[in-house]
Amino acid sequence: MAEMRMRDALHDALREEMLRDERVFLMGEDIGGYGGSYAVTRGLQTEFGPERVRDTPIAESGILGAGIGAALGGLRPMVEIMTINFSFVGIDQIINNASKFSYMSGGQFNVPIVIRMASGGGSQLGATHSHSLEGMYAHFPGLKVVCPSNAADAKGLLKRAFRDENPVIFIEHAALYGTKGEVPDDPDFLIEFGKASVLQEGTDVTVIGYSGSVHQAIRAAKLLEEQEELSAEVIDLRTLRPLDIETVVQSVKKTNRAVIVEDDWRFGGFGAELSAQIMERAFDWLDAPVARVSGKDVPMPYNRNLEFAALPSEEDVVEAVLAML
Amino acid sequence: MKTETLTSAPATSSEPKDEQFERFLYQMLLIRRFEERTGEMYTKGKVRGFLHLYIGEEACAVGSISALRPQDKLITHYRDHGHAIARGIAPQRIMAELFGRVDGTSKGRGGSMHIFDKQANFYGGHAIVGGHMPVAVGLGLAAKMQGQDSVTMCVFGDGGVAEGEFHESLNLSSLWKTPNIWFLENNGYGMGLPLAKSVANEIYRLAEAYRIPSVRVDGMDVVGVHEVTEKALEHCRTGEGPYFIEAMTYRYRGHSMADAELYRQKSEVEEFRKRDPIERLKARMLQEDMITDRDYDELVARVEEEVAQAIQFADASAQPGLDTLYDGIYKENANG
Numbered sequence: 001m002a003e004m005r006m007r008d009a010l011h012d013a014l015r016e017e018m019l020r021d022e023r024v025f026l027m028g029e030d031i032g033g034y035g036g037s038y039a040v041t042r043g044l045q046t047e048f049g050p051e052r053v054r055d056t057p058i059a060e061s062g063i064l065g066a067g068i069g070a071a072l073g074g075l076r077p078m079v080e081i082m083t084i085n086f087s088f089v090g091i092d093q094i095i096n097n098a099s100k101f102s103y104m105s106g107g108q109f110n111v112p113i114v115i116r117m118a119s120g121g122g123s124q125l126g127a128t129h130s131h132s133l134e135g136m137y138a139h140f141p142g143l144k145v146v147c148p149s150n151a152a153d154a155k156g157l158l159k160r161a162f163r164d165e166n167p168v169i170f171i172e173h174a175a176l177y178g179t180k181g182e183v184p185d186d187p188d189f190l191i192e193f194g195k196a197s198v199l200q201e202g203t204d205v206t207v208i209g210y211s212g213s214v215h216q217a218i219r220a221a222k223l224l225e226e227q228e229e230l231s232a233e234v235i236d237l238r239t240l241r242p243l244d245i246e247t248v249v250q251s252v253k254k255t256n257r258a259v260i261v262e263d264d265w266r267f268g269g270f271g272a273e274l275s276a277q278i279m280e281r282a283f284d285w286l287d288a289p290v291a292r293v294s295g296k297d298v299p300m301p302y303n304r305n306l307e308f309a310a311l312p313s314e315e316d317v318v319e320a321v322l323a324m325l
Numbered sequence: 326m327k328t329e330t331l332t333s334a335p336a337t338s339s340e341p342k343d344e345q346f347e348r349f350l351y352q353m354l355l356i357r358r359f360e361e362r363t364g365e366m367y368t369k370g371k372v373r374g375f376l377h378l379y380i381g382e383e384a385c386a387v388g389s390i391s392a393l394r395p396q397d398k399l400i401t402h403y404r405d406h407g408h409a410i411a412r413g414i415a416p417q418r419i420m421a422e423l424f425g426r427v428d429g430t431s432k433g434r435g436g437s438m439h440i441f442d443k444q445a446n447f448y449g450g451h452a453i454v455g456g457h458m459p460v461a462v463g464l465g466l467a468a469k470m471q472g473q474d475s476v477t478m479c480v481f482g483d484g485g486v487a488e489g490e491f492h493e494s495l496n497l498s499s500l501w502k503t504p505n506i507w508f509l510e511n512n513g514y515g516m517g518l519p520l521a522k523s524v525a526n527e528i529y530r531l532a533e534a535y536r537i538p539s540v541r542v543d544g545m546d547v548v549g550v551h552e553v554t555e556k557a558l559e560h561c562r563t564g565e566g567p568y569f570i571e572a573m574t575y576r577y578r579g580h581s582m583a584d585a586e587l588y589r590q591k592s593e594v595e596e597f598r599k600r601d602p603i604e605r606l607k608a609r610m611l612q613e614d615m616i617t618d619r620d621y622d623e624l625v626a627r628v629e630e631e632v633a634q635a636i637q638f639a640d641a642s643a644q645p646g647l648d649t650l651y652d653g654i655y656k657e658n659a660n661g
Contacts, residue, residue, distance in 0.1 A: 025470070051470060056497075057496065057497070057500070059493040059496070059497065061459060061489060061490050061493055062459045062462065062490065062493030062494060062496070062497050063459075063497075064459065065456070065457075065458070065459020065460045065462065065463060065490065065493075065494070066459050066460075066462040066463035066466055066497060067463060068459070068460050068463055069459065069460040069461060069462060069463020069464040069465070069466065069467065069477075070463040070464070070466050070467040070470075071463070071467075072448060072460070072463070072464060072467070073398075073463060073464045073465075073466070073467025073468060073471075074467055074471060075467045075470065075471070077463075092453055092456050092490075093456070093459060093460075096453050096456055097451075097456065097457070097460055101449075102653050102654065102655065102656055103434055103653045103654050104431060104434055104435045104439045104441065104449070104450075105430075105431050105434075105435065105439075105441035105443070105449065105653075106429075106430065106431035106432035106433075106434050106435065106441070106653055107432075107652065107653030107656070108431070108441055108442070108443040109441060109443060109448070110656035141654050142654050142655070144655075163658065164658055165655070165656040165657070165658050166655045166656055166658075
């Protein structure tokens with residue numbers, strides 16, 4: 001175990017996977033000489049050379065498609081899309097090619113590609129640079145969607161992503177890159193997909209988050225305990241597809257209440273899906289409707305106060321819990 | 326006259342010219358008859374969805390794909406039956422796919438626009454215009470990074486040239502010197518839009534702007550297409566990077582079965598029919614005593630029979646079981 005920032009855990013995962021499997025290579029905008037927009041790939045081009053850590057032009061569709069082709073051609077590419085916002089420019093490749101090659105070919109082909117992207121708001125980057133699209137990507141069958149909330153999970157899940165035969169959308173909340181945590185040193189440290197993590201056990205309410213929103217959930221649980229003497233169970237989904245609905249349902253059957261926290265827009269967001277599944281599977285155990293604490297239904301404003309108001313906070317979560325009691 | 330393996334074996338440079346020409350003729354006839362009968366099957370409701378026929382463009386597929394070797398890779402657009410046949414995929418399996426049956430190339434999950442065959446290094450059948458072009462760059466890149474002697478040919482239409490992916494792909498392949506043959510089937514129309522309204526320059530010159538060697542060839546001349554593709558293959562094999570071929574061709578039928586063809590005159594179609602690739606090769610072979618009229622009639626009869634068998638095969642093939650609906654969305658991982 002070593003304490004490290006999430007960015008370094010991701011770096012180590014990439015490095016270890018490149019050492020383990022010579023088919024693994026990295027492509028992306030400014031991932032080489034510049035070291036990556038969020039410094040995840042820093043130093044890797046020096047170690048592995050410009051072929052295996054390939055700087056690309058700003059051409060998201062081109063590089064995503066090239067990654068898909070390289071995966072079909074026998075390699076294990078990782079394509080870094082600098083931020084998830086830019087994935088819109090290349091999304092046809094992800095949706096129409098990566099996610100469907102296997103099914104449309106009757107299972108003849110598969111696309112083992114890892115697509116990493118930085119996500120989330122909170123940095124006053126305005127409406128075009130603050131998206132949370134985890135739920136949108138989870139919408140598509142054929143993709144796997146991974147969204148870690150801490151350094152250890154980031155490493156274990158990213159290493160696991162390179163062992164998958166299918167396209168993995170790996171989403172990193174930009175505000176979490178500098179957060180620290182204990183990370184195992186074991187080069188075979190892997191975290192399975194579809195296994196949510198119960199971060200804190202509780203009895204009064206289940207608070208569910210993923211990626212950045214896990215931290216609002218944890219802070220809210222602390223406030224609930226300190227101020228209201230309520231015991232919250234906190235669940236980190238870790239992967240949205242596959243989704244570990246069983247862990248969520250088991251928890252809700254115990255606490256009888258569920259609050260979902262997400263940065264994404266409420267309307268048609270992942271919380272709506274999760275809420276529906278909880279009601280389908282645990283309706284008789286619910287003492288209140290499932291609550292959602294989501295991003296406000298607005299393009300992200302630049303102004304600091306307005307942006308703060310548009311994002312879910314721990315106070316919003318506490319309020320939602322108190323409203324359902 | 327040789328009769329076996331005419332539809333499957335790629336050309337070799339040592340092959341006698343008359344045999345090679347006869348194979349070209351047979352494949353073009355086979356594609357044309359396959360497409361004509363497929364059109365009938367569409368009218369009968371056996372084939373559904375969007376159907377884009379390749380009639381008129383046969384020399385492009387046959388001439389270019391015959392220059393490829395088994396280890397070369399092929400990826401193409403949605404007007405893909407001709408390419409699949411020229412690549413040696415059994416017509417009956419293609420027809421079964423069009424019928425949506427279990428013996429189809431994708432077990433009925435793909436349809437007309439999405440023919441795939443891993444064994445034939447046939448990477449689809451792609452129906453988002455221009456969307457397969459970056460994938461071709463990646464296939465080329467993978468071969469190059471792994472030191473494989475394999476060239477990836479990407480076939481696309483003039484309708485794809487105004488797409489960003491065309492430009493991104495040409496730029497990347499030139500920057501990275503990937504072994505890619507860019508094979509443009511310029512049939513003059515993107516659906517109903519004439520080329521002059523969609524591309525601001527002659528297309529082969531766009532490739533030159535990306536420093537890719539580029540030639541324009543008569544796409545109604547199967548021999549010429551074959552020769553230029555052989556040259557392109559050699560260029561790509563020797564690490565010189567990509568090569569661009571613009572084949573000038575024409576489709577006799579509408580864009581799809583739903584096309585009322587309001588955008589062109591019948592006389593224009595008739596003009597192009599005078600340059601028909603099959604008639605042209607047949608005339609040359611007759612003139613050079615490579616074939617007799619009787620040989621030709623025999624070829625036509627064989628093709629008729631092969632397509633009829635393909636239809637019978639497809640019709641007899643089972644519908645996919647509803648319990649297989651979810652099969653193939655993901656590939657299973659060895660370790661869970």
